[in-house]
Amino acid sequence: MAVPAARLSLSRRQSGVALILAMLVMALVTAAVTAMAARQQLDIRRTANLLDQDQAYLYALAVETWGERVLQRDRKHNRIDDLKEDWARLPPPIQVEGGSLSGHIEDLQGRFNLNDLIVNGAPSAPDVARFRRLLERLGLDPQRVQPVLDWLDPDQQPRFPGGAEDGYYLGLSPPYRAANRPMVSPTELLLVAGFTPKIYDRLAPFITALPTHTLVNVNTAPAPVLAMLVPGLGLDDAKALVQSRAVQPYRTPGDFLKQPAVQAWLQRDPALTPILRQAISVASGYFLIHSAVRIGRARVFLDSVVRRDPSGETVIMRTRETP
Template sequence: MRRKQAGIALITAVITAALVAALAAWIAWRQQLWFFQLENQLDQGQARAIAYSGVQLARFTLRDDARNNQVDHLGEPWNVPIPAIPVEQGKVGGRLLEQQGRFNLNNLISNGVASDNDIAACRRLFELAGVPPQRVDALVDWLDADGETRPGGAEDAAYLALPQPYRAANQPLTDLASLVRVQGFDAETIARLTPFVSVLPPQTPINVNFAPPEVIAAIVPELALAEAQAVVSRRAGRHFASVGEFIAALPERVRGQLRPEALTVQSRYFISEVDAQFGRVTVRYAALLERNGPDFPRLLWMRRR
């Protein structure tokens, strides 16, 4: 009997020791996991700080550029992407993307009223991009705040009938990603438009030194895409120093159809894209910058991408 009890006690002791060892291993694993999580959070905070420093560098670059010249074009130093450069325990790189060479979708509404000239140009651009031009109507309804498009208006019916209903914004877009909420703008449509459109504060002119042929053909009525491509080819060798030089490069028959106030050779809006890595963490940010002459550019928004 005593031998049997001794055997049971021995087995109990072995099981207890095994449980204690397993518990100790689990606690050590949890502590190591917590340590890794804490380390990742610290690395992420440092990576965000490095990314913000990259955006700050872009702001200084744009300010200095404005102090040195009044014409923005593809050949400027700031237009060259910065490869990843080493920093303490990490690296950072990025690029500046000029935004006024693209058609600003918020230009469709001017002071609360639909802009017929911009709507016509946007229709031409959509067609050139392979997007049905009728989609412009849905976009105008989304932006417009007149009596027909206020909450409860006719255009809200399509949005209220969705499985997760919502109303039209009736205000300017905030960024290109917000297009997905507009009827008819799916991911494929947005991808087709991305090289040609931007979302900026309303009423920004087109920088003709950055505009692709599709945008030029859209903003110049009756200008064929092939003719716009020829204009861009001329620009490759020497940028336009003024809007007048751009107009002189167009076929004579279309020059009188232009609105010079809708064109420029100087840009105010840029997106700074930054990739930053610190330790095991990599972050990617985009920031919209507004430059007002030689002043330090404003940071309008900064978000993960």
């Protein structure tokens, strides 16, 4: 018996719909499997990245420990700190499974300690004069010392001219208050009135913020810091001092005072000699350990401030992860 054309057409349409549905289901299943596989791969990569990040951080802490050991050993063998010693040398990167690690040490007492500007709640005249000279040597306005003093001192009286206390900072957006205490980090300078990122970047290699009064190590201080120490000492003379000490580091503070470029200015004003002698040293107690680690795609950079006491014992005072 012949199948009616209408029924045959309906059957074909139903078969076509079933085929389309089957293809759709297959496509959905394929998409789901593909998505699951992709998500699984993403999860695997994410887990691997997290593991790499953790491993890199642990390696960075190991570099930090290495830095401590180097500083401890240095103190046992030498009471003078200069840039010819092992701690000051830049070792080559060490290859490890999946990446590399490196580290180097800087002497923070080769810099000007911003917290020395205020002593017992009042400005320290010799240190204020030094900071003014540092600003001048770097081509910056020496009056910028005023808001820094206000940031550090305990009162709310703005200095004139150029000072700033809460009355200024609370008018900013967002508002905040003057710290009125010693700085924890030199990066606080970015919060001080008049200090733009450009100005901070100019100053950053030559400043620090340490919790105790510190002497400047004339064996490690860069030329602008040496020039800051002596009124009238120019950058060219300071650069010559840096070159000469590279051959023969100073064994005592007196060796620095005897340098002709320094003597020329001290002879003009003998009263400067005891002031300068009280500000300099040839040994250091504060250092900065830089740690850099690469594992896979992970990158970790740590900056660790270390205090070393006269016996050689070290304490990690502050560690921060840097970009």
